[in-house]
Amino acid sequence: xxxxxxxxxxxxxxxxxxxxxxxxxxxxxxxxxxxxxxxxxxxxxxxxxxxxxxxxxxxxxxxxxxxxxxxxxxxxxxxxxxxxxxxxxxxxxxxxxxxxxxxxxxxxxxx
Amino acid sequence: xxxxxxxxxxxxxxxxxxxxxxxxxxxxxxxxxxxxxxxxxxxxxxxxxxxxxxxxxxxxxxxxxxxxxxxxxxxxxxxxxxxxxxxxxxxxxxxxxxxxxxxxxxxxxxx
DNA sequence: CCAATATATGAATAACTGTTCATATATTGA
DNA sequence: TCAATATATGAACAGTTATTCATATATTGG
Numbered sequence: 001x002x003x004x005x006x007x008x009x010x011x012x013x014x015x016x017x018x019x020x021x022x023x024x025x026x027x028x029x030x031x032x033x034x035x036x037x038x039x040x041x042x043x044x045x046x047x048x049x050x051x052x053x054x055x056x057x058x059x060x061x062x063x064x065x066x067x068x069x070x071x072x073x074x075x076x077x078x079x080x081x082x083x084x085x086x087x088x089x090x091x092x093x094x095x096x097x098x099x100x101x102x103x104x105x106x107x108x109x110x111x
Numbered sequence: 112x113x114x115x116x117x118x119x120x121x122x123x124x125x126x127x128x129x130x131x132x133x134x135x136x137x138x139x140x141x142x143x144x145x146x147x148x149x150x151x152x153x154x155x156x157x158x159x160x161x162x163x164x165x166x167x168x169x170x171x172x173x174x175x176x177x178x179x180x181x182x183x184x185x186x187x188x189x190x191x192x193x194x195x196x197x198x199x200x201x202x203x204x205x206x207x208x209x210x211x212x213x214x215x216x217x218x219x220x221x222x
Numbered sequence: 223c224c225a226a227t228a229t230a231t232g233a234a235t236a237a238c239t240g241t242t243c244a245t246a247t248a249t250t251g252a
Numbered sequence: 253t254c255a256a257t258a259t260a261t262g263a264a265c266a267g268t269t270a271t272t273c274a275t276a277t278a279t280t281g282g
Contacts, residue, residue, distance in 0.1 A: 023146040030138030082228045082279050092214040103203040104132050193258045
């Protein structure tokens with residue numbers, strides 16, 4: 001037992017730090033509330049109050065999750081008077097989301 | 112405050128149960144050990160012992176994480192004598208992985 | 223400036239998660 | 253069948269996380 005892999009093709013595996021960042025990114029997607037927020041924002045920007053209403057959750061819970069999404073750079077706030085509208089930060093997010101969705105639909109299809 | 116979103120385009124948002132499944136999927140990607148296992152398996156199948164050695168972690172910890180990956184359908188075992196080789200289950204996994212990687216590299220690039 | 227509204231934040235708590243340790247199961251060779 | 257090897261599993265523990273509650277901050281209209 002000397003080789004870890006077939007030694008034919010060697011991909012350059014990201015360093016451990018990058019993989020850590022990657023897991024941190026997916027962690028943000030890995031929560032029901034946050035993924036529901038992301039799904040809601042795919043339709044366009046929404047304010048905190050309406051997100052809370054739409055998801056039938058407390059305003060505080062939504063704010064806390066928005067902060068996590070904001071820190072991760074997935075979501076961006078826009079202030080308009082007292083109201084703050086949140087929107088998705090870039091198109092990558094939708095692609096990751098759709099990729100995940102495709103996977104579970106694929107799995108469900110073959111089950 | 113009556114409308115949650117601009118009412119121009121309406122995407123059909125997945126039901127809450129699907130979004131739950133989606134978050135569960137991303138949760139599996141959202142752990143350093145598991146993403147490192149996935150990254151390792153992108154190069155081809157590997158046995159538990161070598162994964163543990165490669166990641167410099169205990170065999171038990173790897174086995175536990177492999178069980179989670181297996182339950183999620185991301186990884187598939189193949190027995191060969193005493194040894195069990197694991198490999199990625201399908202190509203979707205690599206796509207999700209690459210999408211995430213592209214995102215953090217994009218973010219790092221603009222930072 | 224004051225009251226009302228919208229959002230953010232800190233502390234507390236309950237639930238969950240990942241690792242370790244010990245042990246069980248499974249396979250092979252002798 | 254027995255010892256050795258490879259992997260899996262259960263319990264326990266420490267660390268993390270999401271929600272709730274109370275309260276703070278920020279903005280606007282009067």
